[in-house]
Amino acid sequence: xxxxxxxxxxxxxxxxxxxxxxxxxxxxxxxxxxxxxxxxxxxxxxxxxxxxxxxxxxxxxxxxxxxxxxxxxxxxxxxxxxxxxxxxxxxxxxxxxxxxxxxxxxxxxxxxxxxxxxxxxxxxxxxxxxxxxxxxxxxxxxxxxxxxxxxxxxxxxxxxxxxxxxxxxxxxxxxxxxxxxxxxxxxxxxxxxxxxxxxxxxxxxxxxxxxxxxxxxxxxxxxxxxxxxxxxxxxxxxxxxxxxxxxxxxxxxxxxxxxxxxxxxxxxxxxxxxxxxxxxxxxxxxxxxxxxxxxxxxxxxxxxxxxxxxxxxxxxxxxxxxxxxxxxxxxxxxxxxxxxxxxxxxxxxxxxxxxxxxxxxxxxxxxxxxxxxxxxxxxxxxxxxxxxxxxxxxxxxxxx
Numbered sequence: 001x002x003x004x005x006x007x008x009x010x011x012x013x014x015x016x017x018x019x020x021x022x023x024x025x026x027x028x029x030x031x032x033x034x035x036x037x038x039x040x041x042x043x044x045x046x047x048x049x050x051x052x053x054x055x056x057x058x059x060x061x062x063x064x065x066x067x068x069x070x071x072x073x074x075x076x077x078x079x080x081x082x083x084x085x086x087x088x089x090x091x092x093x094x095x096x097x098x099x100x101x102x103x104x105x106x107x108x109x110x111x112x113x114x115x116x117x118x119x120x121x122x123x124x125x126x127x128x129x130x131x132x133x134x135x136x137x138x139x140x141x142x143x144x145x146x147x148x149x150x151x152x153x154x155x156x157x158x159x160x161x162x163x164x165x166x167x168x169x170x171x172x173x174x175x176x177x178x179x180x181x182x183x184x185x186x187x188x189x190x191x192x193x194x195x196x197x198x199x200x201x202x203x204x205x206x207x208x209x210x211x212x213x214x215x216x217x218x219x220x221x222x223x224x225x226x227x228x229x230x231x232x233x234x235x236x237x238x239x240x241x242x243x244x245x246x247x248x249x250x251x252x253x254x255x256x257x258x259x260x261x262x263x264x265x266x267x268x269x270x271x272x273x274x275x276x277x278x279x280x281x282x283x284x285x286x287x288x289x290x291x292x293x294x295x296x297x298x299x300x301x302x303x304x305x306x307x308x309x310x311x312x313x314x315x316x317x318x319x320x321x322x323x324x325x326x327x328x329x330x331x332x333x334x335x336x337x338x339x340x341x342x343x344x345x346x347x348x349x350x351x352x353x354x355x356x357x358x359x360x361x362x363x364x365x366x367x368x369x370x371x372x373x374x375x376x377x378x379x380x381x382x383x384x385x386x387x388x389x390x391x392x393x394x395x396x397x398x399x400x
Contacts, residue, residue, distance in 0.1 A: 024118075024244075025118075025234075026107035026234030027123065029108045029122075029230065030047075031045070031046045031128060032046075033226060035255055037255045037256070038223070038255050039061060039264050040060065040061050040063055042060075042253075042266045044228075045099065046126050047106050048095040048106030049076055050253075051076055052075055054100045056072070059072050059074035061339075071294050072292065074292065075292040077288060078094065078096065079270055079285060080093070080095075080288050081285045082094070083281060090397060091242060091243045092237075092242030092245070092397050094242070095239055098239040103239045104238060104239055105237040105239040106231065107122045107230060107231055107233075108228070108229070108234070110183050110185060110229045110248050111233055111273075111275040114277070117231055117233055127178070128226045129162075129227045131160075131162030131209045132162060132225075133221055134223075135161075136160075136162075139160050140206075142159075143195075143205075154206075162209075163208055164177075165177040165178070166190050166209045166227075167182055168200075168201025169201055170200030173203070185273075190209060190250075192207050192209050193207060193219040209221060209227075213269075213345075223254075226252075229249065229250050232246070232247050233275070240397050241396070242400065243397075245276065247272055247273065247276075249272055250271040251270055251271075254266075254268075284375075287341060287343075289310065291339055293313070293332070293339060294320075294329070294330065294331040294336070295320050295326035295329055298320065299313070305376075307342060308344075308346070311341075312338065312339050314336045314338075318334055319331040346371045346372045346373070348369065348370055348371070349369060351366075
């Protein structure tokens with residue numbers, strides 16, 4: 001049916017939220033790009049949703065040549081966030097299928113330290129920043145060559161463009177490429193290896209982009225990485241109709257080209273920065289995933305709590321609604337994969353004993369552990385099997 005991909009009611013009327021500041025008049029994000037270095041070609045959008053183009057699923061596996069039949073394993077995905085302010089008010093941001101109709105809870109760009117953003121900042125940051133492992137390899141080799149005694153200084157014109165224009169804190173080359181200045185927020189911007197330990201991104205002195213990994217002292221970089229920033233405070237929430245959290249979200253999406261299982265994987269690291277003056281309590285964040293494994297009418301879902309893993313698989317040996325056919329949707333035929341979404345690293349929570357006393361680690365500090373996947377839920381396709389309305393797409397902020 002026409003609405004088997006998404007709920008036709010998902011385009012919501014304008015929110016009655018009146019708490020948005022007058023400066024927050026950002027336009028909806030428009031930029032899209034593909035993470036495209038291995039056997040997965042994954043579409044990314046600046047506005048909080050990923051893995052689709054606003055109409056069709058674009059998590060293409062296998063990553064075929066142009067003109068060949070493309071089959072998508074995921075239709076769409078997004079991070080959802082919700083919590084309670086000190087007065088007990090629910091704040092929430094969640095993108096679903098609103099991109100097509102103009103409904104959005106997220107907008108491009110960073111927030112100020114006070115949690116605000118203006119339309120020009122949003123427009124400036126409707127962009128992706130891409131660097132390849134090959135560029136970083138070349139950059140490191142050229143920099144090391146310049147450090148050989150008697151060698152000429154590193155020529156700035158030789159710095160690969162992805163390295164040179166990376167949005168690292170204090171990058172003096174950024175403005176010339178993009179025409180606007182980088183913010184100086186305490187939490188930083190695009191992660192980088194700081195060769196001279198000056199706290200600023202200076203590629204001419206050997207700095208280069210890396211994956212920001214908590215607790216990992218050795219710099220790591222992938223074969224392809226894309227970075228972007230978005231927020232939930234740029235305008236009225238017309239997808240969930242929730243009140244803004246004033247959350248800034250920095251994303252690193254990356255992948256590796258290998259000859260093992262990594263070649264079939266993509267990774268995303270989300271840094272969530274609460275820019276509001278108030279704390280947010282009882283917070284949940286989730287990766288919402290609409291995983292259409294080829295045909296969208298014959299998929300099952302489950303979770304493995306020991307691995308913090310959600311997984312999707314086909315109901316029978318033929319991927320299709322009738323045999324291996326699924327209307328205009330390309331299917332996997334009789335060679336059907338399964339797909340998993342895994343929390344490799346999650347937020348940390350403090351540990352307490354049965355008496356409520358903090359547990360200390362070996363250094364005398366508050367001990368913490370990673371939450372991983374603390375809960376798992378699903379809702380049903382409204383076009384398949386006539387499920388009750390309460391078991392289908394959320395339509396109110398409370399349901400989200």
